[in-house]
Amino acid sequence: MLNRKSRINVSIGLCKLAALGILVVSSSIYAQQPPPPPGAYDAAPYLGQVRNTYVYGDIWERPNLSSRDRSMITVAVNQALYATNELRLHMGRALENGVTQSELSEIIAHVMWYAGFPTGVNAARVAAEVFAERNLPAIPPGASPRQPPTDPEVEFPEAYPQTPYLRDLLNQVVYAETWRRSELSPRDRSMITVAVGTALYASSEVRYHVGRALSNGVTQDEVSEIITHVTFYSGFPTGVNASRIAAEVFEVRGLPVAAGRFPGAPYLEELIDGLVYGETWTRDQLSARDRSLATIAVTIAGYQSDQLRVHLRRGLDNGVTAQEISELIAQVTLYSGFPTGVNGSRIFAEILQERGMPMPE
Incomplete structure (x- = not known):
């Protein structure tokens, strides 16, 4: 048996090892963070702290989504919000996280249908600049030209009776063509569509596409994590709204719904109680x-x-x-x-x- 002095020495040694482990993990997380653009947070240093602690030190490190998935939805949301500088940063990060050039190209085309043509034009320009900076081919390898279906399946025959041309675009181009292109899987398309719907506060689109995502292999936990992730790029009101809608979809499908104020994205409760009201609202600068x-x-x-x-x-x-x-x-x-x-x-x-x-x- 160890004597008292030996036990104390062992305890001290274990504490040192634990502290070293925490330091190593913390250093590893911060080392993985992309550096902010020079001067980006000089005028708002607290925002820089939130970025380091919560966005990259917490959200991007959570295991519920892969880095590739997070990059895809972040690119999609920044395109939808016309956030050009962030879009440029995250296109580069996406390439580093395993998203291919052709997948980035396809994300731009897909998101355009949900956020508008100008966002697609802007994102295509930014992508061209990012590709050029990295000495990548201007035309993404593997990107296929448009191939309109000869006999498209009509998924929504009763949609938009007052605007039949819009119904034709929805059925013949969005679903029969774009959603079936091979550059992105149905799962990937569902993830980025839920993300964009969340960011745009598009409640009816969120409702439909959360259900479609579940059918396309996105898990309930992944849906919740998409909402949580997007919240930091489009604002907490968008996450709260999407969480409520997702919980309703989960319930309709007979899936377990978490307790709490935000059952569709439970981690939001901790973030809102901690970061939003417990920290930011209590700062004395305002x-x-x-x-x-x-x-x-x-x-x-x-x-x-x-x-x-x-x-x-x-x-x-x-x-x-x-x-x-x-x-x-x-x-x-x-x-x-x-x-x-x-x-x-x-x-x-x-x-x-x-x-x-x-x-x-």
């Missing part, structure tokens, strides 16, 4: 009132109705007056368009009625 004003403005501009309701209530609780919110809606409308302002005004009226408060003058 008052709670100012943070409410900023959050209300963003959720108006994003047409994020559910989150707007939450933050209108929170704003009133944090000392923002009804007159100030009314003025904020008008201000934001000039920068995000009248549909967002009309929606914000309607929801704010509901909140005021709910609280028995008079309408602003």
Whole structure:
């Protein structure tokens, strides 16, 4: 048997080994992080800390999705959001994570149908620059030209009766052609489509494509992880919305649904309680009132109705007056368009009625 002194020495040695292990793992994680563009976080150092600690130190290291899968959905989301600088960075990272040139090319074409032609044009230009920087062929090896089906299967014969040409595009080009191209598997296409639908707050598309993803071999855990991952690129309101919808799809399919506030993406609860409200909202650089004003403005501009309701209530609780919110809606409308302002005004009226408060003058 070991004497007391020997046991103490063994314990100290084990503690040192554990500490060394933590240091090695931590160093390994940070070593894998892509360096940020020079000066990217000079004006917002806390944002740089969030990037290092949460985005790359946590989310990208989670085992539920491979690095390749994460790169694919990140490229897709940045294309959809027209986030050119981030798109350039993540196209390069995708190539390093095993996404091929032809797969990148196909992601661009696929996402274009869900986020609009201008996003595809922009992404194609960025991809050309990334390929040139890496001395890769301008035309991706293995990329095939368009091959329209001669007798396309009509998947949605009753879709869009008021706009039959749109129905033809949906059936003959999107599903009978694009979804069947071999450059990406149905699983890959489903993953990037769920990601883009999440990022764009496109609720009906998220609902349909979560179900399609499950049918195409994407697991329930992978769907949840896609939503969690995308949240850091398109904002927490988009993740909360997609989590709610995914949980409804899981339930309809008889799949187990996690307990908690965000059953479609359970890890969001820890992130929101910790990073969002436990950390960011409590920083003293902005008052709670100012943070409410900023959050209300963003959720108006994003047409994020559910989150707007939450933050209108929170704003009133944090000392923002009804007159100030009314003025904020008008201000934001000039920068995000009248549909967002009309929606914000309607929801704010509901909140005021709910609280028995008079309408602003």
